[in-house]
Amino acid sequence: MHQETRKPNADRPANELAYGALVESIISGRYAPGQRLREADLISELSVSRGPIREALRRLEAESLIRAEPHRGYVVRWLSREELSNTYDLLEVIGGLCARRATEVLHHDKAGRVALKAALTELKALSKDADIMTFVEASSRWRELLESLSRNQILPGVVAQLRRPLVQLQIRLMIRQRFVPEMIADYEKVTKTVLAGNPKKAEEAMRDHIRRAANLIATLPDNDFNTRA
Amino acid sequence: MHQETRKPNADRPANELAYGALVESIISGRYAPGQRLREADLISELSVSRGPIREALRRLEAESLIRAEPHRGYVVRWLSREELSNTYDLLEVIGGLCARRATEVLHHDKAGRVALKAALTELKALSKDADIMTFVEASSRWRELLESLSRNQILPGVVAQLRRPLVQLQIRLMIRQRFVPEMIADYEKVTKTVLAGNPKKAEEAMRDHIRRAANLIATLPDNDFNTRA
DNA sequence: AGATTTTTATTGTCAGACAATGTTTAATGT
DNA sequence: ACATTAAACATTGTCTGACAATAAAAATCT
Numbered sequence: 001m002h003q004e005t006r007k008p009n010a011d012r013p014a015n016e017l018a019y020g021a022l023v024e025s026i027i028s029g030r031y032a033p034g035q036r037l038r039e040a041d042l043i044s045e046l047s048v049s050r051g052p053i054r055e056a057l058r059r060l061e062a063e064s065l066i067r068a069e070p071h072r073g074y075v076v077r078w079l080s081r082e083e084l085s086n087t088y089d090l091l092e093v094i095g096g097l098c099a100r101r102a103t104e105v106l107h108h109d110k111a112g113r114v115a116l117k118a119a120l121t122e123l124k125a126l127s128k129d130a131d132i133m134t135f136v137e138a139s140s141r142w143r144e145l146l147e148s149l150s151r152n153q154i155l156p157g158v159v160a161q162l163r164r165p166l167v168q169l170q171i172r173l174m175i176r177q178r179f180v181p182e183m184i185a186d187y188e189k190v191t192k193t194v195l196a197g198n199p200k201k202a203e204e205a206m207r208d209h210i211r212r213a214a215n216l217i218a219t220l221p222d223n224d225f226n227t228r229a
Numbered sequence: 230m231h232q233e234t235r236k237p238n239a240d241r242p243a244n245e246l247a248y249g250a251l252v253e254s255i256i257s258g259r260y261a262p263g264q265r266l267r268e269a270d271l272i273s274e275l276s277v278s279r280g281p282i283r284e285a286l287r288r289l290e291a292e293s294l295i296r297a298e299p300h301r302g303y304v305v306r307w308l309s310r311e312e313l314s315n316t317y318d319l320l321e322v323i324g325g326l327c328a329r330r331a332t333e334v335l336h337h338d339k340a341g342r343v344a345l346k347a348a349l350t351e352l353k354a355l356s357k358d359a360d361i362m363t364f365v366e367a368s369s370r371w372r373e374l375l376e377s378l379s380r381n382q383i384l385p386g387v388v389a390q391l392r393r394p395l396v397q398l399q400i401r402l403m404i405r406q407r408f409v410p411e412m413i414a415d416y417e418k419v420t421k422t423v424l425a426g427n428p429k430k431a432e433e434a435m436r437d438h439i440r441r442a443a444n445l446i447a448t449l450p451d452n453d454f455n456t457r458a
Numbered sequence: 459a460g461a462t463t464t465t466t467a468t469t470g471t472c473a474g475a476c477a478a479t480g481t482t483t484a485a486t487g488t
Numbered sequence: 489a490c491a492t493t494a495a496a497c498a499t500t501g502t503c504t505g506a507c508a509a510t511a512a513a514a515a516t517c518t
Contacts, residue, residue, distance in 0.1 A: 301469075
C-alpha cells in the first residue's frame with residue numbers, strides 16, 4: 001500500500017509548522033509590527049487549515065508576540081518606548097541574576113569555563129566579518145550558554161519571551177549603526193568578570209551591559225516604536 | 230423571535246470560558262498535578278467543542294501551566310524542588326525591582342501612598358479571620374497594587390506567569406501550618422520601607438521577604454513536589 | 459516468557475456550515 | 489448637503505462529522 005501522501009502533511013505537525021512559520025515571519029520583521037493577521041491569508045500562505053492556525057495564534061498571543069482583538073483578528077505586537085524600557089528593566093535584573101549564578105557555578109566547572117571562553121573567541125572572530133545576522137546569532141549563543149551555566153531551568157524561557165518582541169529593534173539598530181565593537185567590548189568584559197569568580201562584580205558587569213544596550217536601542221527614531229498604544 | 234438559545238453559548242466566548250475554567254481547576258488544585266487531561270472529558274465537562282478547548286490548552290501550554298505530550302494529550306504541570314527554587318530566584322530579583330521602582334514613584338504620588346497603606350490595613354484586619362483563601366487573595370491584591378505602582382507594564386504579567394505554578398503550594402503551606410503572623414510582619418515591613426522612600430532599602434526588604442517565603446515553601450514534604458522530572 | 463502483530467483509544471487535521479460581531483457602504487430623513 | 493440609521497459585507501468564533509496519525513494496550517506466535 002504505497003499510496004500518495006494525502007492532504008494531512010506528514011512531514012511535520014501542522015500546528016508546529018504554523019507556529020514556527022509565524023514566529024519566523026514576526027521576529028524577522030516580514031510581518032511588520034501593527035500588521036493585521038487574517039486567518040484566510042494564513043491558510044493559503046501556510047497550506048494548513050484553520051484549526052492549527054488558530055492554535056498557533058493563541059500560543060503566540062500567550063507569548064504576547066501578537067495581540068488579539070476579539071472578532072477582529074490579531075495584530076503583530078508593537079512595543080512602545082515605555083514598554084521597551086520596562087522590558088529592559090526586567091532583563092537587567094534577570095541578566096544580573098544569571099551572571100551571578102553562572103559565576104558561582106563556574107567556580108567548580110572547568111568545562112563550563114572552557115566553553116564560555118570559546119564562545120567569546122567565536123564572537124570576536126565574527127566581529128570582523130560584516131554579516132550582522134551571524135553576529136547576532138553568535139551573541140545569542142554566548143548569552144544562552146551563560147543562561148545554561150546559571151543552572152536556572154526557568155530563566156532561559158523568561159528571557160527568551162521578554163526578548164522576542166525586541167530582537168527586530170536590535171537588528172535594525174545594528175544594521176543602521178555599527179555598534180559591533182562596543183558590543184564586543186561589553187561581551188568581553190562580562191565574560192572576564194564572570195571567569196574572575198566574583199559573583200557581585202559579574203552581576204554588576206552584566207547589568208551595566210544590558211543598560212548600555214537599552215540606551216543604544218532607545219536612540220532609534222520614533223517611527224520604530226508604537227506611539228499610539 | 231424569542232427562540233431558545235441555541236448551541237453557541239452567547240453569554241461568554243467559549244474559548245475564554247474553557248480557558249478560565251481550566252485555569253481555575255488547575256490553580257485550585259482540583260486537577261491534581263500530573264493528572265492527564267483528555268479532550269473528550271473536557272468537552273463533556275465544559276460543554277464546548279474541541280476547537281475552543283484545544284485553543285485554551287495551547288494557551289495554557291504557552292503559559293507552562295500544562296505540558297503537551299504529542300499524541301498523548303496534556304498533563305498538569307508539576308514543579309520539582311529545583312524548579313521551585315529557580316522560580317523564586319527570579320521572583321526575588323523581579324520583586325526587588327518592583328519595590329525599588331514603586332518607592333521611587335511613591336515619592337511624588339500621595340494617592341498611591343494612601344492606597345498602599347489601605348491595602349496593608351485590610352491585610353492586617355483579615356489576619357484575624359481564619360479563612361486562608363481570603364487572606365491569600367488580599368495579599369495578592371497588596372502585591373498587585375505594588376506592581377501597578379512600580380509603573381512597569383511588563384512586570385505584572387511576568388510575575389503572574391511565574392507564580393501560577395506555585396500558588397497551590399503556597400495555599401497548601403498556609404493551610405497546613407499557620408504562618409500568617411510571620412507573613413503579616415513581612416508585608417508590614419516591606420510596606421513601611423517602601424513608604425519610607427529609600428529605594429535601595431525597599432528593594433532589599435522585598436527580596437528578604439521573597440527569600441523567606443521561598444524557604445517556608447521549601448519545608449513542604451517531598452510528595453508535594455515532582456521527584457521524577 | 460519474550461518478541462511481533464493487531465486492536466483500540468486518543469490526538470491531529472481537514473472541510474463545510476452557520477452564528478456572532480465589527481466594518482463598510484448604502485439608504486433614509488431632515 | 490449632512491448626519492443618522494439600516495442594510496450588506498467581511499471576518500472571526502463555534503459546531504459537527506469524518507478520517508489520518510500515533511502511541512498504548514491486547515492478542516498472537518514462536
